[in-house]
Amino acid sequence: MEYTFSTEVALRVNGEDHALLLDNRSTLLDVLRERLGLTGAKKGCDHGQCGACTVLVDGRRMNSCLLLAVAQHGRSVTTVEGLAEGDTLHPVQQAFLDHDAYQCGFCTPGQICSAVGALAEARAGRPSAVTDPAEDPPVPLDGPEIRERMSGNLCRCGAYPGIVRAVMEAAS
């Protein structure tokens, strides 16, 4: 068995294929930011405690700071940079603009990716801790639902009310 500390990894990022020789220690977040120049995903805590690094991996929201890049071989990653279609913003991005759903903006890419993931989860009928067990899919996204589902994304500026309004609008 040959042991090496780096690995060839294939990643599809925002629709573009990359073949990278990566240090096994590299997290997906650091690869996105420092190798691919995609600095939209932010490092707020580096331990999965703030959500600023949230990206979509095969369509599901995850903390990219806790994912070893080497273990994402063959997966498709969408970052905040990959959400808009040309000049047309993703509806969640547009809703964030319309509802002033940010202040300093540092948590914003993570909030937006998380919201995109959360909307898909609700559409698929996935419950949250506040979902009525009797609820049939898709789960209607009211205030309590959105707040619970978005609680993995901290915002120290306290832009929460605007974010919830934005997600609610994007959900409808």
Next chain:
Amino acid sequence: MKEFAYHRPTDAASAVALLAQSPGARYLAGGTNLVDLMKLGVETPDLLVDLGALPFTTVEPLTDGGLCIGAGVRNSDLAAHPYVRAHHPVLSQALLSGASGQLRNAATVGGNLLQRTRCLYFQDVTKPCNKRLPGTGCPARTGVHRDLAVLGASGHCVATHPSDLAVALAALDATVDTLSATGPRTLSINRLHRLPGNHPDHEHRLLPGELILSVGLPAPAPDTRSGYRKVRDRASFAFALASAAAVLAVEDGRVTHVALALGALAAKPWRATTAEQALLGGPATEAAFGRALDLELTAAEPLPGNGFKVPLARNLATRLLTDLATGEQAPRRETR
């Protein structure tokens, strides 16, 4: 984070064989705790064996009404599984009360069971910790321990197990199917984790390199209700100060089946067998539930800063059992 080699076997036997060859290896599942601990320097594997290509990723209802849950099933997938939601609400609720949407999408069942304590001293490699470095001492006993154990602790360690899932599984009498170099075996979830005693570094009864393949649930006992409640400082995305998982059946006002597990009170999910024995066959009333919990919690040995966990657990579990007995849904966690 130390440099490490990486392998991704496609079958369990290969994974187990890889671990057998390298004592410094670790299995990588969702990584939400392992990668965290590697960054902190608490875990320093020289080889990661990624379980991501193993086939244990499905939830399969069995013909006898039981359930086989692959160890690689993501927490969020298990919580959303229709069978789980319908027959084991306690399991779905426990999973959904833990961590965040992002973490639940990455974390797996097997990894969740083997996550490490969030004791602040354990996580700080510049400080002593008997669990991390046996024999160095436990500063938590006289230090910051508001979140730590009131049951089953020892002079060497007062850590708690942070999992919500494990608490629900304890109440469901789950079993854990494993594979090791000596072959496959099945052990009860209630035997998986160990209390610290003199060896807080021995957290569970798995052999070195033993791999969790799946978790089995027996068929739900007839006419039972189940639920999970958790208390924490903020309204979401926090570890429990205390939690309770219960499965209860009541007939003519009497308890005909009860399984109760308490979380965040000990180094393992605390199966409240004393309370269960006191309740079985007796009246299903709030007063009886409270007395049973009092009996259970006579074993508590709180530290100066975490005595509140005893009445908290008592009240929380009493309320949960009462609500299950009366058919009350957990009130939706909203404030208006």
Next chain:
Amino acid sequence: MTDPKAALGAPLARLEGRDKVTGRARYANDHTPPGSVFAWPVPATVARGEITAIDDRQALAHPAVLAVLTHLNAPPLAEAEDPTLALLQSPQVAYRGQYVALVVAETLEAARTAAAELRISYRSERHDVVLTDDHPGIYAPELANAGYPADRERGDFDTAFESAEVRTDAVYRIGPLHNHPMEPHAATAVWDGDRLTVYDSCQGGNSVQQTLATLFALPHSQILVISEHVGGGFGSKGTARPQAVLAAMAARTVRRPVKLALPRAQLCAVVGHRAPTVQRVRLAARSDGRLHGVAHEVLTRSSTLSEFVEQAAVPARVMYASPHSRTTHRVVRQDVPAPSWMRAPGECPGMFALESAMDELAQACGLDPIELRLRNEPELEPDSGRPFSSRHLTDCLREGARRFGWYPRDPEPRRRSRGRLLIGSGVAASTYPVYVAPSSAEVRAEADGSFTVLINATDIGTGARTVLAQIAAHVLGVATDRVGVEIGRSDLPPASLAGGSSGTASWGWPVHRAATALREDLARHGEVPAGGLAARAATGAEDLAASRSFARHAFGAQFAEVQVDMDTGETRVRRLLGVFAAGRILNPRTARAQLLGGMIMGQSMALSEHSTLDPEFGDHAERDLASYQVAVHADVTDVQAYWIEEEDPHLNPMGSKGIGELGIVGTAAAITNAVHHATGIRVRDLPATPDVLLGR
């Protein structure tokens, strides 16, 4: 948005919004100059002592590791005003977590690994970190933070207190609090010969430029600080912090650009925090609630390196009329990380104590807490005797009561429930002083009809860019979409830092003045010449002194409705409503965000932010965002902010008061007062976590 006259006061969307929602907005560590390498800092693991040996052989054995900087080899720094910036200059350790080394490597992974492999030996000394009310080291400082006299006495408080018909006497305790902006302190530093460029996460580039010039003994002109976007600061980025200095030191050493982001768990030790306070408040009143005496005595602590005195007794000099008053600050210097500014230093913790005490007095007098405050409304600022430039606290209280539905209110605790939840309401006042600092700005007109505002302001999330465009557009009489704004570079006209809620006033004033001059120039020229036209203006001490004869403060009233689960001790805020009077609101959209954000941070402080200074180790135990719990989405249900129109000619040309900090002042007291109304339990020590309320 095309009516120019409407520019000021319009809810203009943030100019940089699109950059922020697409990920294009670039923060300090989003810059990667060619050849960049990475640094990782190493904190001390003793609370007091001296480094005796450093073994960096294992760290340096990694081929990717370029350097290990310690006090033995780090570039020497000149002495700066802030002693915590004497980084890697001596073997002395003044607190646990102080930086003792910096590893520089080709990759982030290698830097982190090598940092963990450094072996540093210490001769450790016994440390003193436990704050006790009778600590022998307690002394009376001359000044509290922001230059306030530490002690003020008016009349004879002791006699007033003894002879009072109604008395309250209680001690309120707040532990350390941490700023934790979402962007950790980060810098990217590049040297080009003797010229230094630093992309820094800071609240004021000129302040950082000045400090770096001092430390590296360079002229200002050779240092460029860029902070185009900053991921929050809340005071912790107010002056240069270690990241800028360390990145510049490392870049100079390895002759490569260096990126450095301070790890989250290290922030508590090195970027300042809100110092803990022990506050005794005594109120003496007549039975009708009229105050006869107020004593607010504050004990706080600072590090051995520097004296920082959280000015928590200062708001008691502003708030309520009373003939007798004593406001004092005492401090003890311990082997702890250096505290510094955190959102509304002084007012935030001080008003928790004072407004809790007012609630206790209302209860003691059998008075409605709003009525109590109305009865104690002063004519003049109590401490100084100066007239207020404007003060609309009573309007805020009345308007808030109306909007919140305060009345009718049964003052008796523990009377309202919903299921097993106890419900209660509480009120508290807010106040924050008007600060303004000298700044300069340029406004340019281009031949194509566009305008540009140039000023080294910093937008830490406040909406600074946007409001400065509005001010210029308003003066120039053009639509805001014709005005561009360049901020966040120290080669722009120098400006003050984003702190003390002073940004809009300090920056808007010279922008207003330059735009006015440009407008007059344009009127003379008829049309803009091909090369454009520019006007530059500055404010100076004489501008700022003009209104010193007035006491200038913003005020507000905050209302909270809480529910407390007595089975579990969980408190949740059902509603939070604030009404503020802060001069003219220049952009309701961004102003509301500031006020709401402050209130939410205040709620977080009241209910979940908890930090312990570990007696054995001398560090803050809860250093990460899992253990130091700030409010999440689920905590924040219904928060509303309103304001009343306030005309005040004694402020600045825009007529505005600062709003960045006002929102956090009073929130915690409103919430714990509501907890008392719900449960009968008076929470005097924050936060009000389940253990505090359970079983009482």
